[in-house]
Amino acid sequence: MKKMIDLIIGARPNFIKVVKLNRLLRNHFNVRLIHTGQHYTKEMSDIFFQDLKIPEPDYVFDVGSGTHAVQTGKIMVEYEKLLLDKRNDLTLVFGDVNSTLATTITAKKLYIKVGHIEAGLRSFDKTMPEEINRMVTDTLSDYLFAPSVDGVNNLLNEGKNRKNIFLVGNIMIDTLVENMSFVKNINIEKEFKVKNFSYIYLTLHRPSNVDDKKRLLKIIKFLNVIAKKYPIIFPSHPRTLKMIEKFSLMNEIENGIKIIQPVSYLKSIALQMNSKFVITDSGGIQEETTFLNVLCFTLRKNTERPITVLNGTNRLIEPDISEVERIFNFKVKKPEKIKYWDGKTSERILKVIKNIL
Numbered sequence: 001m002k003k004m005i006d007l008i009i010g011a012r013p014n015f016i017k018v019v020k021l022n023r024l025l026r027n028h029f030n031v032r033l034i035h036t037g038q039h040y041t042k043e044m045s046d047i048f049f050q051d052l053k054i055p056e057p058d059y060v061f062d063v064g065s066g067t068h069a070v071q072t073g074k075i076m077v078e079y080e081k082l083l084l085d086k087r088n089d090l091t092l093v094f095g096d097v098n099s100t101l102a103t104t105i106t107a108k109k110l111y112i113k114v115g116h117i118e119a120g121l122r123s124f125d126k127t128m129p130e131e132i133n134r135m136v137t138d139t140l141s142d143y144l145f146a147p148s149v150d151g152v153n154n155l156l157n158e159g160k161n162r163k164n165i166f167l168v169g170n171i172m173i174d175t176l177v178e179n180m181s182f183v184k185n186i187n188i189e190k191e192f193k194v195k196n197f198s199y200i201y202l203t204l205h206r207p208s209n210v211d212d213k214k215r216l217l218k219i220i221k222f223l224n225v226i227a228k229k230y231p232i233i234f235p236s237h238p239r240t241l242k243m244i245e246k247f248s249l250m251n252e253i254e255n256g257i258k259i260i261q262p263v264s265y266l267k268s269i270a271l272q273m274n275s276k277f278v279i280t281d282s283g284g285i286q287e288e289t290t291f292l293n294v295l296c297f298t299l300r301k302n303t304e305r306p307i308t309v310l311n312g313t314n315r316l317i318e319p320d321i322s323e324v325e326r327i328f329n330f331k332v333k334k335p336e337k338i339k340y341w342d343g344k345t346s347e348r349i350l351k352v353i354k355n356i357l
Contacts (some may be wrong), residue, residue: 004030008092008093014095019178034058048264090357091107092114096134113143118171147345148305171345172287173343200279201275203268204234209281216249218319220249222319232256280297312338
C-alpha cells in the first residue's frame, strides 16, 4: 500500500513552490494537496492555480484572514480534524507562513513526521513573524530540506542532527525554469505600456514597511523621487493598498508610480526580467532576481536569504532620498552560481523521501 503524504499550501509563495514536487510525488505516493486558505482572494490564490496549472486541492480549509493567532488556530483545528479522520505518513510544509507553523505543530502533536522545505533560513530578527515561524518549524521538523549552504550551517549551529539535514537547493527555481518559455512570450511593452529595461518593478507588502504610517510615507516619498526618472510598475498587494487607504496616503503617490492589480506569477517573472531593476521586500523575489541576474534592492534591514546578497544581485537598502543617486549608479556583477539552484530541487527531495518512507 502506498504511503500517504500531505503537501501544505496556503499562501502565494507556497503555490509557486509546490508545482513540480506535487507532480513527482504522485508517481510514487498517495498525495493530499491541502490549501489552508491563508491567501484566499482571486488575485492572491486562484490566479496562481490557473497560471501554473496546479490541480484542484484535495482539501480546502477556507480559514481566511485574521490575526496571526486566529489564523494559526483555525488552521490547526481544521488540520487536526482531517488527520484524526484520515491519518497520513508524512506532512511536508513550505517556507515560513502561518500555514507552515500551524500544520507542523498539529502533525507533531499527533506523532506524524514532518519535513520542512526551505529549512534553515534565518534573518536573526525575531520581530519578523516569519522568523518565529521558521524557527519553530525547524525545531519540530524531522527532515530539514535546506535551499543553500548557509541554511545548513544555521541548522547545525542550532544543534540539529546532521543526518536529518539535506541540502537540496531552491525549489522556487524549479518552477521558474519550467516556465521560462512561457515567460519569454509575454510582451511587457505592449501590456504595460513601458519600454523594456526603462522601468522599475516594485512589490511591497511586509508589515514592517506598510503598517506604520511614518515608514510607509517615507517609502512613498523615496519612490516618488525614483519615479521622476523611470516609471514604477507597482502591482498592489491587498494588504498594502488597504494601509495606503487607511493612512490617507493615496494623494502622496505621484503619477510616475503606476498602481495595478496583482499580477500572475508568469507576468511577475517577466516584469522582473525586463526591468531596469527591482525594488521589493519579498523573500522570493530576492531569489528570483539572483537567478535571473537582475539587480534587486530590498527595502529591509536584514534578510533570511543572505546568499542573495553575498553571491547574487540583491542589495539591502533603506528608503532614504540621499540613496537614490547611488542606486542608479550601482553596477551589478554577474552572480555566482549557487549550488543546486538548477531547477532539479524537487527531484532531490523526492529521492530523500523515497529513502525515508
